[in-house]
Amino acid sequence: MMDRVGELVIVGARLAELAARSGDPQRVAVAEELQGIPAGLRETTMSIRMPPIGSIFGRFRRLLHNRTPKRSKPIELKIGGQDTELDKTLVGLLADPLTRFPPRRKS
Numbered sequence: 456m457m458d459r460v461g462e463l464v465i466v467g468a469r470l471a472e473l474a475a476r477s478g479d480p481q482r483v484a485v486a487e488e489l490q491g492i493p494a495g496l497r498e499t500t501m502s503i504r505m506p507p508i509g510s511i512f513g514r515f516r517r518l519l520h521n522r523t524p525k526r527s528k529p530i531e532l533k534i535g536g537q538d539t540e541l542d543k544t545l546v547g548l549l550a551d552p553l554t555r556f557p558p559r560r561k562s
Contacts, residue, residue, distance in 0.1 A: 456500050464493045509537025511550045 467490045474482035512534045519532055541549075 457497075457504070460493050460496045460500060463496070464490075467493060504543055505540040506543055506546055507537060508539050508541045508546055508549075509534075511546060511553060512537055514550070515553075 467486070471483075471486040471490060474486035477483075515534065516532060519530060523530055
């Protein structure tokens with residue numbers, strides 16, 4: 456999708472140049488209107504592609520609660536940077552290793 460948006464930007468720039476050369480105010484107006492569309496598409500595409508990493512942090516509280524014995528000291532979990540955006544593929548790749556705990560040791 457990002458490749459297509461990039462192509463649309465290039466074609467829009469070519470159209471704007473041709474419209475400016477023609478001197479026709481209607482063509483120039485349409486070319487200018489068209490140039491605003493790829494910017495909106497780029498923003499939407501990036502928001503889909505770059506989710507906040509905080510989506511995987513929510514699992515930590517539950518995992519920590521499930522893995523902590525009832526008789527142990529209370530644990531306070533502080534997490535920062537939840538709003539940091541990261542490529543969706545990387546978020547998917549990080550989720551499993553970050554939430555996988557080693558097996559419990561027998562006491």
